[in-house]
Amino acid sequence: MNGIAAAIGDLVQKIGRPVRLMEVCGTHTVAIFRHGIRDLLPAGVSLLSGPGCPVCVTAIADVDRAVALARQPGVLLATFGDLLRVPGSAMSLAEARAGGAQVAVVYSPLDALELAAANPGHQVVFFATGFETTSPLIAATLLTAQERATGNFSILSVHKLVPPALRALVATPELAVDGFLLPGHVSAIIGVDPYRFIAAEGGRPAVVTGFAAADILEGIWLLLRQLAAGAARVENQYQRVVRPEGNPRALALLDAFFEPADAVWRGLGTIPASGLTLKPAYAELDASRRLPVAVPAAREPAGCDCGAILRGLKTPPDCRLFGRACTPERPVGACMVSSEGSCAAYHRYGQRPAPPVGPAA
Amino acid sequence: MSERILLGHGSGGRLMHRLIGELFARAFAMDELGDAARLPAIAGGLAFTTDSYVVSPRFFPGGNIGELAVFGTVNDLAVAGAQPLFLSAGFIIEEGLPLAELTAVVEAMAAAARRAGVRIVTGDTKVVAKGQADGLFINTAGVGRLLAGLTIDPARIRPGDQVLVSGPIASHGMAIMARRHGIAQEPPLLSDTRPLHALVAALAELGPAVRFLRDPTRGGLATTLKEAAMASGCAIRLEEGALPVLPAAQGVAELLGIDPLYAANEGILVAVVAAEAGERALAVMAGREDAPAPGRIGEVLAAPAGMVLLATAIGGSRIVDMLPGEELPRIC
Numbered sequence: 001m002n003g004i005a006a007a008i009g010d011l012v013q014k015i016g017r018p019v020r021l022m023e024v025c026g027t028h029t030v031a032i033f034r035h036g037i038r039d040l041l042p043a044g045v046s047l048l049s050g051p052g053c054p055v056c057v058t059a060i061a062d063v064d065r066a067v068a069l070a071r072q073p074g075v076l077l078a079t080f081g082d083l084l085r086v087p088g089s090a091m092s093l094a095e096a097r098a099g100g101a102q103v104a105v106v107y108s109p110l111d112a113l114e115l116a117a118a119n120p121g122h123q124v125v126f127f128a129t130g131f132e133t134t135s136p137l138i139a140a141t142l143l144t145a146q147e148r149a150t151g152n153f154s155i156l157s158v159h160k161l162v163p164p165a166l167r168a169l170v171a172t173p174e175l176a177v178d179g180f181l182l183p184g185h186v187s188a189i190i191g192v193d194p195y196r197f198i199a200a201e202g203g204r205p206a207v208v209t210g211f212a213a214a215d216i217l218e219g220i221w222l223l224l225r226q227l228a229a230g231a232a233r234v235e236n237q238y239q240r241v242v243r244p245e246g247n248p249r250a251l252a253l254l255d256a257f258f259e260p261a262d263a264v265w266r267g268l269g270t271i272p273a274s275g276l277t278l279k280p281a282y283a284e285l286d287a288s289r290r291l292p293v294a295v296p297a298a299r300e301p302a303g304c305d306c307g308a309i310l311r312g313l314k315t316p317p318d319c320r321l322f323g324r325a326c327t328p329e330r331p332v333g334a335c336m337v338s339s340e341g342s343c344a345a346y347h348r349y350g351q352r353p354a355p356p357v358g359p360a361a
Numbered sequence: 362m363s364e365r366i367l368l369g370h371g372s373g374g375r376l377m378h379r380l381i382g383e384l385f386a387r388a389f390a391m392d393e394l395g396d397a398a399r400l401p402a403i404a405g406g407l408a409f410t411t412d413s414y415v416v417s418p419r420f421f422p423g424g425n426i427g428e429l430a431v432f433g434t435v436n437d438l439a440v441a442g443a444q445p446l447f448l449s450a451g452f453i454i455e456e457g458l459p460l461a462e463l464t465a466v467v468e469a470m471a472a473a474a475r476r477a478g479v480r481i482v483t484g485d486t487k488v489v490a491k492g493q494a495d496g497l498f499i500n501t502a503g504v505g506r507l508l509a510g511l512t513i514d515p516a517r518i519r520p521g522d523q524v525l526v527s528g529p530i531a532s533h534g535m536a537i538m539a540r541r542h543g544i545a546q547e548p549p550l551l552s553d554t555r556p557l558h559a560l561v562a563a564l565a566e567l568g569p570a571v572r573f574l575r576d577p578t579r580g581g582l583a584t585t586l587k588e589a590a591m592a593s594g595c596a597i598r599l600e601e602g603a604l605p606v607l608p609a610a611q612g613v614a615e616l617l618g619i620d621p622l623y624a625a626n627e628g629i630l631v632a633v634v635a636a637e638a639g640e641r642a643l644a645v646m647a648g649r650e651d652a653p654a655p656g657r658i659g660e661v662l663a664a665p666a667g668m669v670l671l672a673t674a675i676g677g678s679r680i681v682d683m684l685p686g687e688e689l690p691r692i693c
Contacts, residue, residue, distance in 0.1 A: 005676070027618070034620065036677020107542060213675045339618070349679050 004217045005040045011224035012044040019045050020176055021223055022312050024166065025183030026053030026340030027211055033349035035213040045220065048312035049342030051165050051268060052183055054130045055082045056334040056341045057310065059264040061298040062158045063088035066127045068293040069156065070101040075291065076119055078112035079127040081105045082338045085331060089299040093127075109141035109155075116145075116153035125287040128155040133185040135159045135276055136250035139257045142278075142285055154287040157276055160263055162186050163194040164274035169311060170202035177312050179223040180206040181216070184238040191246030192236050199232040210238040257282055266334055267307025306333035309342060316346040323347060366458045371488030381486065384464060388471040389450070389481040398482035400447060406507035408443035410434060413500040417691045419466070422536050423551030426499060427469035429627060432556045433578065434503040435477040439558040440574040440630055442513040442565070443505030445477060450484040451500040456491045466497065477556040479503070508561070510568040515592035515633075517572040522661040523639035524597060525632045527560060527652035528553060529605040530582050534624030535613040544616060550609040553653075555628035560651045567645070570638035576630050583622040583669065583681045585631055591667045599659035599681065601674045622671075623684055633661065 012019065023029055029049045032038065038047060051057050067088050070077035077093070084094045084105060097103040102122070106112050109126055116124035128138045138155060145153045162183065169175055182195055187208045198206040205226035209219030219237045226233060236242055254276070263275025278286040304326070305319035316322050316335065326332035328344050335343035369376040386394055393399075414430040431448065438445040450470065454463065474481050532553040539550055557576060564571055573593075577585035582604075590597045606614075606621050614621045628651070634642045639657060646655035669681040 030618075033679060034673075035675055036671070036673040036679040037675070039673075039677035039679075040675065213673075217675075348682055348684075 004214075004221055008045065008217070008221050008224060009042045011221065011228045012042050014228045015044070015224065017044070019178050019224065019227060020048055020312075021045065021179050021181060021220060022048045022050045022177045023181040024050040024052040024162065025181070025186070026056070026338065026342070027185065028052070028181055028183065028209065028216065029342050029345045030340055031211050031213070031216060033345045035216070037213065037216055040217070041220070045224070048177060048315065049309070049345070050169070050180075050312055051265060051310040052131070052162065053335070053338050053340040053342070054134070054160060055086060055338035056306065057160060057165075057265045057267065058083065058086060058129055058158055058334060059266050059298070060087070060089055060300060061264060061295065063092070064090070064298055065288070065293065065295050066156060067091060067093060067096045067101070068295050069125050069287060069291060070096050070103050072291065072293060074122055076102040076104060076115060076122040076124045077127060078104045078106045078115055078124060080107070080129065083127060083129060086334050086337045087301065087331060089296070109138050110144070113141055113145055113150060113153055116150050117148075120152060122152060123291060124153050125291065126153070126155045128157045128159055131160055131162050131183070131186050132189040132254075135258065136189060136253050139253040142257050142282065143253070145285060154285050154290050155278070156287040157258070157278060158263070159258070159276035160265065161260065161274050161276065163190070164271050165265060165268060166195070167197060168268060168271045168274070170198055170204070172311060175312060177204070178227055179204050181219045181223070182206050182208045184208060184210045184215070184241060187236075187238065187242045187246070189247050189250050192234060192242065192244045195234045199234050203232050205232050206234045208234070208236045208238050208242050210241065265310075267310040301332045304333040306335045309335055316343040319343070364460055366454050366456060366460060366463060366488055368456050368488050368490065371454070371486055377486065384467055385450075385484055385486070388467045389474070389484075390471075391482065398447065398449075400482070400504070403446065403504075403506050405509065408438050408441045408505045408507055409502070410437040410441070411500065411502035412437060413498060415495070415498050415691050416537070417495060418537075418540055419462070419497060421540050421552055422549040424554040424627075425466060425469050426497060427466035428473035429554055430499040430501045431470050431473035431477060431479070432554050433627065434501040435479060436557045436576040436630075438503050438505035439556070439561040440513065440576050441505070442511035442561070442574065443507050444562065445479045445503055445505040445558050447504045448474065448479050448481045449502045450481050452484070452486045453494050453498040454486065454488045455494040455496050456488055458496055463497065466499075473556070477558060508565045511565045511571060512569060513571070513574050515573045515589045518589060518593035518595055518633050518661055519572070519635070520595055520661050520663040521636040522572060522633050523636055523642075523657055524586070524599070524659040524661065525634060525639065525642055525646075526582070526605065526629055526654075526656060526658050527557075527632070527646055528629040528654045529607045529610065530577075530626055530629065531606055531610045531614060531621035531624035533627040534581065535610040535619070535621070537625070538617055538619065539613045542617065544613055546609055546612070550607065550613065553626060553628035555651055557628065557630050557651060560630065560646065560649060563645050563649070564632065564642060567634065567638050567642055570635040571632060571642070572635065573633040574630055577626050579625055580684060581621070581623040581625060582631060583620070584683050586669045587681065587683050589633060590669050593661070594666045596662040596665050596667070597659055597669045598662050599669065599671045601671055603656060603658045605654040605656055622681060
């Protein structure tokens with residue numbers, strides 16, 4: 001490890017200016033903190049956390065819709081645990097549940113399908129969030145729901161796609177990011193090609209990277225090596241898992257059920273063709289068509305910098321709510337809710353730079 | 362007796378008396394069934410504790426809610442520097458619980474009490490209507506005699522002290538999570554639930570060199586050490602590479618994205634001992650069945666006050682803080 005840290009130091013010297021890299025994926029954010037990687041990097045390299053935590057980018061309006069559905073008589077809303085505490089305009093799903101709404105936490109979409117089988121008197125709605133890593137699982141669940149002819153199961157899809165969000169980021173004039181660490185798990189599904197525009201149009205290097213400490217350090221080293229050479233390519237550090245073409249079976253399954261749609265990202269606004277919506281042929285599995293509810297206009301929390309943090313324009317400690325009005329116990333913004341959110345990771349692992357760990361006095 | 366627990370089993374009538382007589386009193390070898398146990402005089406100071414057990418699932422690889430309810434309370438007494446003596450057992454049972462399951466739990470409690478050298482001397486039974494509790498909740502309270510020579514107090518922790526553990530971390534929490542998520546492992550990861558009273562009694566020979574003991578249950582090692590750091594006004598520096606974790610537990614933790622430092626344990630203790638007693642403490646633990654992987658995992662520093670730092674395996678460092686109160690599954 002020290003060898004690669006030294007190699008990174010040499011490259012930074014060669015580049016001769018401060019370098020800012022963005023880790024797009026929330027799992028990378030957590031791993032970087034957990035391994036103390038910032039500590040190993042020379043002063044000239046800083047890491048920014050991007051919009052790669054699906055819970056964090058779930059729009060307030062989508063949470064409001066889920067809350068409204070959960071409060072309908074006869075509806076049982078199933079969701080991943082992380083989403084329970086995401087603040088909506090008036091309340092989170094956890095608060096709705098405390099107020100009598102039927103909300104169940106599940107660990108997989110298939111569990112939600114089992115809930116539908118066990119509760120024939122209820123409409124079970126699965127609040128489907130996530131990126132390309134989880135959307136194929138939802139598609140597989142929909143396939144099973146069709147085979148079983150489960151009449152009381154539908155999904156509220158707020159699924160999002162990573163490349164369009166990166167496209168929007170790269171097009172941001174004020175974005176001060178020199179290179180991107182790309183998410184390994186998402187890439188295992190979509191492959192490497194969808195990212196080519198980052199280099200071709202954005203002129204920045206990008207590296208698909210795994211999640212072990214050695215993977216992340218190597219990903220950083222590959223980015224710096226390109227920057228030192230004045231290059232901009234998309235490389236694959238995670239070749240043991242990610243194939244250039246991705247996972248064609250998973251992609252075919254996605255394509256069978258879903259089509260791209262405009263989607264609202266918390267902090268980034270509406271991004272064209274960055275969400276997944278069910279094709280019209282599957283209207284009976286689509287909660288937004290099947291169970292229409294009135295949702296008042298969403299209210300953004302005052303003073304929350306989640307948007308700037310997701311775009312890499314600010315770090316969590318720059319937000320005036322961070323650690324004061326907004327804590328993991330009482331989150332205001334979504335970046336503080338999810339265990340993968342960049343504010344939560346900062347708060348848990350590194351509210352301040354860790355002091356040097358020397359031998360005992 | 363019927364095959365399932367009925368509301369009548371908690372009504373104070375004949376059904377309840379039969380349940381108490383034929384199951385609880387028999388299994389726990391209770392010689393009197395009054396409203397209170399009369400205890401003999403106990404010399405020296407007393408330790409007194411209570412804990413409730415709501416674990417789901419009730420039966421898990423390596424144990425069940427019954428032995429957890431005994432060992433958990435025994436260990437709370439032990440790490441306070443006491444020899445556990447007497448326990449109470451309170452049961453809140455959901456109507457419809459199979460009697461065979463209750464019997465299995467009660468018999469596991471009786472066996473656990475024999476193993477820990479304690480007697481269950483009083484108890485209580487309530488039955489609630491279907492849906493008002495999840496199957497079975499158990500509360501145990503315990504009384505123990507303070508061991509001479511041990512003063513367990515985090516305020517006594519000093520810079521230079523050594524931080525030791527007696528066994529691999531995260532086994533219980535990860536065994537529960539693996540069962541809950543349907544993660545099949547061969548051989549299955551077992552909970553580490555075990556009594557620690559004998560290990561503490563053995564460590565008592567080190568006397569005042571033992572500053573602090575704790576069994577890091579909910580919140581795991583991280584939370585326990587953070588509490589110790591805050592109470593002592595010192596810092597604790599951990600070596601990630603020195604933390605014992607079974608490969609099977611590490612595997613489940615990675616799969617579920619859980620940090621083993623925060624996972625529950627039910628059969629290990631963490632000890633902070635004076636620098637010069639570190640080797641002796643490890644020698645006391647060596648070769649004992651109730652200390653399967655004794656080792657030094659870190660040390661106490663003067664500053665930064667109240668903080669726990671982890672020197673990571675790759676040479677970085679990070680701050681170890683308490684969990685913000687995430688929704689963890691019911692692990693004990």
